[in-house]
Amino acid sequence: MSDDANIPGEHEDELLAAEYALGLLTPAEHATVGARLRADPALRADLRFWRARLASLDWGFAETTAPAAVWPRLERRLFAEPARGGWWNSLALWRALSAAALAVAVVAIGIDLAMPRPDPNAFAAQLVAALSAQGSDVNVVALYNATTGQVRLTTISGTAVADKDYELWAIEGSNPPRSMGVIPVTQNVDVKITPDILAGFGPGTTLAISLEPKGGSKTGAPTGPVVAAGKAARI
Amino acid sequence: MGTDTREIADLIARCALRDRAAFQDLYGRTSAKLYGVTLRILKDRAEAEEALQEVYVKIWQRADRYVPGGFSPISWLVAVARNHALDVLRARKPQGDDIDVALDVADAGPDPEQSAADRDERSRIDRCLGQLDADKADAVRGAYLDGYSYEELASRHKVPLNTMRTWLRRSLLKLRECLSA
Numbered sequence: 114m115s116d117d118a119n120i121p122g123e124h125e126d127e128l129l130a131a132e133y134a135l136g137l138l139t140p141a142e143h144a145t146v147g148a149r150l151r152a153d154p155a156l157r158a159d160l161r162f163w164r165a166r167l168a169s170l171d172w173g174f175a176e177t178t179a180p181a182a183v184w185p186r187l188e189r190r191l192f193a194e195p196a197r198g199g200w201w202n203s204l205a206l207w208r209a210l211s212a213a214a215l216a217v218a219v220v221a222i223g224i225d226l227a228m229p230r231p232d233p234n235a236f237a238a239q240l241v242a243a244l245s246a247q248g249s250d251v252n253v254v255a256l257y258n259a260t261t262g263q264v265r266l267t268t269i270s271g272t273a274v275a276d277k278d279y280e281l282w283a284i285e286g287s288n289p290p291r292s293m294g295v296i297p298v299t300q301n302v303d304v305k306i307t308p309d310i311l312a313g314f315g316p317g318t319t320l321a322i323s324l325e326p327k328g329g330s331k332t333g334a335p336t337g338p339v340v341a342a343g344k345a346a347r348i
Numbered sequence: 349m350g351t352d353t354r355e356i357a358d359l360i361a362r363c364a365l366r367d368r369a370a371f372q373d374l375y376g377r378t379s380a381k382l383y384g385v386t387l388r389i390l391k392d393r394a395e396a397e398e399a400l401q402e403v404y405v406k407i408w409q410r411a412d413r414y415v416p417g418g419f420s421p422i423s424w425l426v427a428v429a430r431n432h433a434l435d436v437l438r439a440r441k442p443q444g445d446d447i448d449v450a451l452d453v454a455d456a457g458p459d460p461e462q463s464a465a466d467r468d469e470r471s472r473i474d475r476c477l478g479q480l481d482a483d484k485a486d487a488v489r490g491a492y493l494d495g496y497s498y499e500e501l502a503s504r505h506k507v508p509l510n511t512m513r514t515w516l517r518r519s520l521l522k523l524r525e526c527l528s529a
Contacts, residue, residue, distance in 0.1 A: 124521055131520045135491040136434040137498050143438060166527045168423040169469040173493045174388055176380040180397050183383075184375060187401050191408055192368060287369030289362070319366045339364050339412050 130159030134167055255320060255343070262311055263303040264320070266296055273298060279340070280329045283310045284319040295329040296322070319344045356421040363411035371408055379404070381422065382429040389433035389495035399436055403429045430495075437495050476526035484519040487512070 132138050133146045150156055254267045266281075279298050282290035283306075293304050306314060321342035323335040330336050356377065362370030382403055387396040406428055414424050477485040483505060490496045496504065502512035 127524055128517050128520055131524065132517075135488070136437075136495055137491050137501075137516070139497065139499075140438040162524075162527075164427065165419070166469070166473060167492055168419070168426070169473040170489065170492050171423060171426045172470060173489065174381060174384040174426065177384045177387055179379040179383040179400055180393075183379070183397055183401055183404075184372075187375070187404050188372075190401070191405060282365065284366055287367065287372075289367065290365050321365050323365075335361070335365055342366055344366060 126156050127159050130156060131163050134160055134163035257306075257314070258303075261303070262306050264293070264306060265301065265303050267301045274324060276327055277324050277337070278327055278329055279322050280325045280335070282321045282323065282335055283314070284321060285310075285313040286317065288313075290321060290335055292329065292333065293320075295325070317344065353420055353422070356425075357414070360407075360411050360414045360421055360424075363408055364414070371404075374407070375404060378422070378425055382425060385426055385429040386433045388493055389430065390436060391494075395436065396433075399433050400429075403432050406432065434495050437497075473527065476523055479526055480519045480522060484515060487516055488519065488523065491516075 129146055133143065133150075136143075138146065146156075150160065256265045256267070257263075258265060264281075278295045281293040281296045281304060283293055284290045291310055293306065293310065296302055296304060319342055321335070321339055323330070323339050324337040325335070326337075356374070359370045359374040359377070363374060379400065383396065383400050386399040386403065387393065390396045390399060407425065410428075414421065419427070477488060480488070487496075487501050487505065490501060490504070498509060498513050498516070501516070502509045505512060507515070
């Protein structure tokens, strides 16, 4: 190794990755390396090396009970906000959430006001939710029809994935996701909502689409990446 | 993977499906560790508390980025907390650079080399740090655990900035060699 202050250039990137991972750099340097990382897979590999190794130091962070006020604030912040701006606001939110997912999808849940409905209170307003994810061209709109008890999924664009199926899930509050079955993304389809899912269906219901093995999840719970999710909200 | 690790991974997966009960459970099990992270780095209770809240907002929003089988789930959560706390240090408040932060989180993802048991990894990094001069090893630990930058390390060790940079870069090369072996 050189005795000079100058580190041999061939190691420059390895060192930069270490410095970035450790957080040694000035904000400006950090931002520069961050920008390079986006376009440089070799540098990202160096960073992964350091992050994986340095994570062994995590035990050094002593557990400290979090102040009791944090959870209620967090809950209010995440869950008690009115759906400001409705659909568009949600779209921006969901877009940020799912950049790693495989497909781009938009799910909109519309509840038709003109239709007879089992529970006037639950469906007194039109409900809509949206999600998009980078990396694919799938766009789906879902419309709930109270008369038929079905959700119509209309594909705006979409591509099937070899040896995989998309599966639709309904999530009520804190309950585990319940499968609504495997869905195609290359054609429009009506999905029958089973009575047990229908019972809780309304504002607050989340519909999610995950990518699963052929034929759907074998475990009864989602196992693959979530490519779309929409939480019903009043607009 | 131990039972606890599997359960944490499962809770993160359920958060990706907007399962609030899973999120609350995850918070209950991991908030002490993550508060430990933000408190150690920010060294201010009010700031650490605020940061902890932001960290869990990110976890809720980005749970779908966690890839089971890669980074251990706790390491992933610690990485989210640590990166956020360092952002706070760098800017006094989060820079709001979603792309950069997202990359940070995504890059903490799958690593095929991350297969050794945590205990082995811990003894390995301890052994490798042990091969450095004590003050250099302290500087590496200080950067990782306390979020010290080159400037802070230089002032703590009472050496010029460039000296600290040169010392530490040499030490990092040695460390890399040892950790790769």
